[in-house]
Each structure stands twice: as C-alpha cells, then as structure tokens.
Amino acid sequence: MAKSHQSFQKRQREQLRIERRHNKQEKLEKRRSEKKDGHSLDDMIAYVDENGNIVDTPPQR
Template structure:
C-alpha cells in the first residue's frame, strides 16, 4: 500500500530533526575534548574587582582577618535599649481577633493576636499607634505585649 504525501513528509522531518540533534550532540562532545587547558581557562580578579587573564602581583597582596569581613548589614539598634519599638495598626479584625502592625522605623509588618495584648480588655482599631515587643514565631515575626500609646 502506498504511503500518503503527508506521512512521507512527517517521516522526512522526523529523520532530519534526529540527524540535527546528533550533529549538535557531536559538536558538544568535540568542544569538551578540544577545550582549553586549566591555565588558559583561569581568570583573575585585579585590585579594582575587574576580571583579567594575568595573575596578580604577589608583592601587592595583603592578608585580611576573617573577623573584619562583614557579610551582611546589621540592623540598626533602637536609640534607647529600654524603649519599645512603636508601630501603627495597618489592619485589625476584632471578630477574628488578629491584625497586623507596621513598624514605624523599619516598615516591617508584624502579626498581632488578641491573646498577645498587654491588657486583655483593650480594643485595637486600624490606625492606632502601639508599642510592642517583637518575637519570632513559627510563621514569622509576631508582636507580643502590645500596648496603645
């Protein structure tokens, strides 16, 4: 039985794609074996932080103590260690008993629950200024000992 034109064209395209794939694979294999030596692949960083092919001058090198290296930026400590951080209630749902506080300095958002209020009968509303103590919980930062200002 004779093969239709479309089937024959599909088969030709499939064979051509397979051949192209084999050629690409062979090229990758050849470039790996024909690669440069380790010395040719080395890159150095100069005193300005730019990449270069020449190794640095050992006379210009100096050692740095590991304690001097700062990996991250420390968070700013409050001006008065006795003063509690303050914030504004950005959202509070009294029916559900939870909300969020936005810290005035860091703009960090903290979770607040009715159980973590300093006075259990205190009511919080959106826009109230409060002071609190921050504590890390399982789900992130949480405000405890919350008091209105």
C-alpha cells in the same frame, strides 16, 4: 483519495522527523569533538587585582 493523501503526509512528516533527528545528532557530535579541544577551568578563571584590573594570575599573598 483522502486516505492516500493522509498516508503521504504521514510519510513526509516521518522523513522530516528522521532528518531533523539526524541533523541534531550531527550537531551534538560536532560540539563534543570541539569541546575536547576546549580550555580547562583553570584557563577560564580571571582574577581582579587591587586596582580593579582583570588579570589571569592569582593574587600574591
């Protein structure tokens, strides 16, 4: 009896592992699809002006 119980637990662990891997893959694909709609590096850069305020335009020389 103990042997069949062990194999049942092994099957349950295997199913759980496969399910977790599947969920992880779905999350990864979701993040990748959202990333395409993200901002470029130039959009994320902020500058500090002479008064210490954060602005999105580069300083004039």
